């Protein structure tokens with residue numbers, strides 16, 4: 001029975017400062033590093049052995065994966081990084097303080113931007129200096145698909161092709177897979193594999209640094225879900 005583990009990166013420097021982050025490549029905070037190591041200890045305690053790891057192209061997720069794997073003695077396993085597991089792009093909100101935005105635009109508007117399934121944040125244009133179009137790590141992406149802002153729906157639509165092409169085939173081959181990613185790329189995957197409605201996904205949150213372990217059957221149905 002394959003195991004699938006999701007882990008949201010540990011607390012980042014911008015989580016700590018309460019800033020919208022999205023595709024901005026911030027580091028883990030000291031607490032975030034500790035959370036990632038603790039996740040590794042829990043995975044070791046649970047005796048989970050991985051065959052394959054996937055992560056985003058953002059430092060906070062990559063380092064979380066590495067701390068967790070190192071702590072569980074599995075830093076050697078194959079890993080792949082993909083932009084498709086990146087955090088949802090927060091558009092022009094990136095770098096803004098969440099509390100200050102709520103004071104300016106109202107709690108309700110900010111909640112809609114953060115948790116609605118299909119409302120887009122204010123977009124960042126491709127010529128904005130913060131645009132991902134200027135970032136070397138996305139140079140191999142068709143400029144037409146470099147986002148200027150994403151909602152959960154758009155995030156899900158770019159995460160699922162990666163699930164279909166890479167993650168699901170690994171699981172079907174009986175491999176245990178760990179995915180270290182982000183609050184919203186993991187909410188998108190959670191919505192997809194648990195078949196959560198557009199309305200109910202608004203209430204689903206991912207804690208930083210907490211492994212979520214799924215046992216799947218050979219048709220990838222969920223047999224058990226446990227948070228460590």
Ligand SMILES: O=C(O)[C@H](O)COP(=O)(O)O
Nearest residue numbers: 019020021022087114183
């Ligand atoms: O990108 C961000 O700001 C956070 O990592 C996730 O944000 P959220 O809690 O607003 O979804």
